[in-house]
Amino acid sequence: MWRSLRPIGRSEASGGYRRSAWTGADAECRLWFQAQAEARGLDYEVDRNGNQWAWLGDPSRGDAVVTGSHLDSVPDGGAFDGPLGVVSSFAALDELRARKVSFNRPLAITNFGDEEGARFGLACVGSRLTAGKLTREKAYELTDADGITLPRAMEAAGYDPAAIGPDPERLARIGAFVELHVEQGRALDLSGDPVGIASAIWPHGRWRFDFRGEANHAGTTRLVDRRDPMLTYAETVLAARREAELAGAVATFGKISVEPNGVNAIPSLVRGWLDSRAADQSTLDTVVTGIEKAAREYADRHGIDLDVVRESFTPVVEFEHALRDELGTILGGERAIPVLGTGAGHDAGILSESIPTAMLFVRNPTGISHSPAEFAAEDDCLTGVTALADVLEGLACR
The missing domain is CATH 3.30.70.360 (Alpha-Beta Plaits)
Known part of the structure; x- marks a missing residue:
């Protein structure tokens, strides 16, 4: 999976990624997501805001467990920020199927659109629209450096901009959202832990x-x-x-x-x-x-x-303590899983006021992110997949 995704939108000159929303590279990433979903027999759909979903089980049952992240990037971004969470979600499902577990709740994997905000200057557009934190009117005013508006870009990519807006019916189906992400700092490297749990996202803004x-x-x-x-x-x-x-x-x-x-x-x-x-x-x-x-x-x-x-x-996002503690219990062993805050924004933070959300971090030994030098070791990535699989099993199968 990682090898098949890695070349998309990569600059030969910098080694970084240019996967801005509603561009050719973004379209290739979306086709990749759809192919991964269909290869696993999952029900694939795109919601009114352009976010992609791959469902195992009937979403209308409600109380679904959802995991995933995003596939777009900042200009010349790294290979892990966003894609690690999506790739790990599919890999975690493969692991659960290998364990032959029975699912008691619907499970979904998602790719939220335009998380980085690299093209239109506003981060997490897909999740903001879904959660009602970005109105259609304001979204229509978003413009890229070439003067192309968001609705025009969506339409050129084959999506209907007239449909965008809050999606409370979809959010009502979700009982928990867990996002795995490469750590964008060195806290885990300094503590010697391959995986951690997020406590909160710092308040942040752009002026x-x-x-x-x-x-x-x-x-x-x-x-x-x-x-x-x-x-x-x-x-x-x-x-x-x-x-x-x-x-x-x-x-x-x-x-x-x-x-x-x-x-x-x-x-x-x-x-x-x-x-x-x-x-x-x-x-x-x-x-x-x-x-x-x-x-x-x-x-x-x-x-x-x-x-x-x-x-x-x-504003500051405190991830729901009950869900965060449940992740700690599921992953708890001889050594407690570290809980750490982060200064980076995420779709999980945007959705936290609407549904219970939590995050897992995978160690980044350099602490570098939003750069081609962003890195996570293969062993740590696999440990992250196992941790995510354990979490999903604990939430959706017990």
């Missing part, structure tokens, strides 16, 4: 900073006469690092747009996107407020106009 100055000639304009928004942007990037360090949080300007974007032109507009996350809401508010305050002070000093827009936000 757009628009610095507007005055375009001018880079060779003839005196430094004292310039209204250069790039300077203010650069100072704000440093302020973000400083505020995050002081608070024990994280803050990153990872995307930038410049106008007119000429080598010999002073910019008229520098637009930067801030991603910030913290262990609790108060800390996150402190960090973002501090960054904005510093940005406005720099802007005033250099004669720059500044607008700050919060484009997305997800």
Whole structure:
């Protein structure tokens, strides 16, 4: 399975993956998912929001156990973020069938669409729409860098954008959702454990900073006469690092747009996107407020106009304690399974207000993610499959 999925959307130049939503690579991944479902005799369907489902048993019975993740990627992303959870879900089902267990609840494997938000700037679009956390109107306003709207992209890929929206009937069928994911940090590597259980997802958001100055000639304009928004942007990037360090949080300007974007032109507009996350809401508010305050002070000093827009936000997610504890009991042995928080967002977090959700993490020895260097050892991946199979057996077969 891993070998058959691995080449799709891979850049020969970087070794990373480019599987943005509703592109050719995304379509190939979807065909791969469908083939895996049909090869196992599962009932395959695509919901109104473009999420893929593979069912074992009658979903109308309700109280289903669902597992899965996503197959899209960030630009030049790694091979494990998302796909490991989908591949492991199919492998876990194979393991359960090899054990010849009897299922007392319906089981489904899912691939949620546009989890990374790489193309339209909003993460977890498929699960947000399903859970009613993204309205059809707002979804229709999402636009990629080429000016293509989300509905136009869906339609070009063969899906009906008029159907998107909340799907409470589907969520009502689900009794538990368990997502396996490669850890996007080094906590398990430091503890020496191949698998862990998620406790919570840090609150996180994305803010757009628009610095507007005055375009001018880079060779003839005196430094004292310039209204250069790039300077203010650069100072704000440093302020973000400083505020995050002081608070024990994280803050990153990872995307930038410049106008007119000429080598010999002073910019008229520098637009930067801030991603910030913290262990609790108060800390996150402190960090973002501090960054904005510093940005406005720099802007005033250099004669720059500044607008700050919060484009997305997800509050802290505490995974349901009962389900989390049940996973700990199922997997418990001589050594307790570590429970750890994460600063990364996931579909499981989006769905947590609607249905009981939980997550398993597989060790990442480098701690690197969203990069071609992302890695998980084969033995650890197989341990993750076994752990997921044990969990699914405990939830769906006993």
